[in-house]
Amino acid sequence: MPAVAEEHSLLTDYGDFESSLPQQPEAVADLRRRGVARFEELGFPSTRQEEWRFTNVAPVAKTSYVRAGGRLHGLTAAKLEPFQIPGTVDLVFVNGRYSEELSRQEEFPSGVFAGSLAAAMAWNPDLVSAHLGRYAGLDHPFVALNSAHVEDGAFVYVPRGVKLEQTLHLLFVATAGDQATVSYPRNLIVVDESAEATVVESYCGYQGDVYFTCPVTEIVGGANSVVDHYRLGEESLDAFHLGTLKIHLERDANFFTHSVNHGGAIVRNDIQAYLGGEGIHCTLNGLYLGRKKQLVDHHMWVDHAKPHCHSYELFKGILEDQSRAVFNGRIKVHEDAQKTDAKQSSQHLLLSDKALAQSNPQLEIFADDVRCTHGSTTGQIDEEALFYLRSRGIGEEAAKSLLTYAFAVEVLQEFRLETVRKDLEEFLFTRLPKGDVVRQAV
Amino acid sequence: MLEIKNLHAGIDGAEILKGVDLKVGAGEVHAVMGPNGSGKSTLAQILAGRDEYEITEGQVLFSNLQGADEDLFELEPEERAREGIFLAFQYPVEIPGVSNTYFLKAALNAIREHRGEPEVDAIEFLKLAREKMKLVEMDEKLLQRPVNHGFSGGEKKRNEIFHMAVLDPRLAILDETDSGLDIDALRIVASGVNTMRSENRAFLVITHYQRLLRYIEPDFVHVLMDGRIVQSGGPELARQLEESGYATYDESATEAA
Structure with a gap:
């Protein structure tokens, strides 16, 4: 340095x-x-x-x-x-x-x-x-x-x-x-x-x-x-x-x-x-992967100024090693933004005990007829699902990769552009251990 | 094929299996019956390799593909599957994002590779899958969906039998596959199992209800109570249980204690 x-x-x-x-x-x-x-x-x-x-x-x-x-x-x-x-x-x-x-x-x-x-x-x-x-x-x-x-x-x-x-x-x-x-x-x-x-x-x-x-x-x-x-x-x-x-x-x-x-x-x-106008549909999605000591921070701010608008946020993070992630999701609904429909979801998958995720939703709602939901989860690989896959003959590493892929793919599935989706799927197959099994299994 | 000797096991320090002995030979169908909490599902999960249980005593031998007895606890869950053990889950797990078809193809190929058999390609697999789906009258659209995701209870159980048919195990353990099924679905599942009965394949059918055994006639019936097999017999034992229920054992267990 x-x-x-x-x-x-x-x-x-x-x-x-x-x-x-x-x-x-x-x-x-x-x-x-x-x-x-x-x-x-x-x-x-x-x-x-x-x-x-x-x-x-x-x-x-x-x-x-x-x-x-x-x-x-x-x-x-x-x-x-x-x-x-x-x-x-x-x-x-x-x-x-x-x-x-x-x-x-x-x-x-x-x-x-x-x-x-x-x-x-x-x-x-x-x-x-x-x-x-x-x-x-x-x-x-x-x-x-x-x-x-x-x-x-x-x-x-x-x-x-x-x-x-x-x-x-x-x-x-x-x-x-x-x-x-x-x-x-x-x-x-x-x-x-x-x-x-x-x-x-x-x-x-x-x-x-x-x-x-x-x-x-x-x-x-x-x-x-x-x-x-x-x-x-x-x-x-x-x-x-x-x-x-x-x-x-x-x-x-x-x-x-x-x-x-x-x-x-x-x-x-x-x-x-x-x-800034009525009838807007706005989707803000994300996927991030961290390893080693990487830090990735997403600060979102969705500002609903007018009525009848929809916003959707789905962010997923996959964290290995000592990587860290921050997700801050602020949604502001102005007083005259009635009938706002805002959804926010932030999910983290921790693949190591030392990885860390901070998730912080912030809703500021000044209108009274709106629907705003937010959810935040942080978890590890689902042991039940892992055992299920292994009990069918899939190796442990491949099974973990398969579940990690499955977690990530929900974000990729929303892509309208197939070429970028395929590019990123291919990236995941390369990145995940035993990715060739994953490629075959999804 | 399978020999369970004095198996003691538990979870978080609480003993669930308190000395189970059971021998299953090739071609045999064994039913293990018992009330809630008797340890039936624990036994099934331990045989398949679930590691959250602690084995405190005893041994399980399984004859491997080469015909030699192997200590089952030395094998990882996937190694057991590749050696020919299959567990049909009581509660099949939903896995969104993983395709029911492709995942099963990957599993089959992992098993075939272990057996020294060539991989099946997509076309061969689809042919095999279509053939096996008919066994359980499963809707082909379930092939396209993620594993168990959005399946009804009955569809999940049929999917388990479908997996079993494709993977072609030597020892199939059915953990309460009948629970929650209506009579029609039960008949379909049972007929799938009956079609697969063969002299090379053994079944361990774990059930809470005697009803299943009207459709799958076992060679042996074992009654599991409080972590021990308290009685073993032929198919007549199941009929006997249907009339008297588990209550008689409760009394004898109490008396014994």
């Missing part, structure tokens, strides 16, 4: 960074300035703060980083193969910067934009300015830190009434050499009224690399839109990932996000959905 650096070192040579930037729209430059100011005030959070009670980010703060910028560290197209998903259009971002060379060039329907945010700032500054930074609030320290560094990332725009047939795969790959690197991908996905899009975001890196990814994604689901979104965390086991996903939905929007994480030393995902 590099030497301990003082806090805020991430902003020390900010002037150099700023002068390296191309001309940005005024709204973007303003967002950056506000981000700098806010992060200077907030600094790195401590475990004394309620929102960070179980997640100590001191190791992230203590590491000193260089901005990776466009450095590839020997990255080639071949090295991306493990992260690719069949049947999707790859848009590759190396350390947060779009790589035209590594991305697939694709013809999109007229009016659709899918590519680099930096390019979009030049292509249609008004469109970017109308949305960027409008949803993800700067009171979150890492949204502020990311906003201070807005440079590039993904921009997806699907205009009114258009169904984007291609599945976009936004592939964020981090690289590091001898020195730890930091990157701040900034993504904006706008799916306009009655439009449809399927987008996979994945965050990847290479084992042994130390780096810090601090992404922010803002998604706008316009009225009557359908957005199917996936977020895959496959960072190096020595990497830090502190990311925010902010979802802004308008009336009758149908939104799905599935977050799957198995990488990273310290991973924090803040997923916040604002249901």
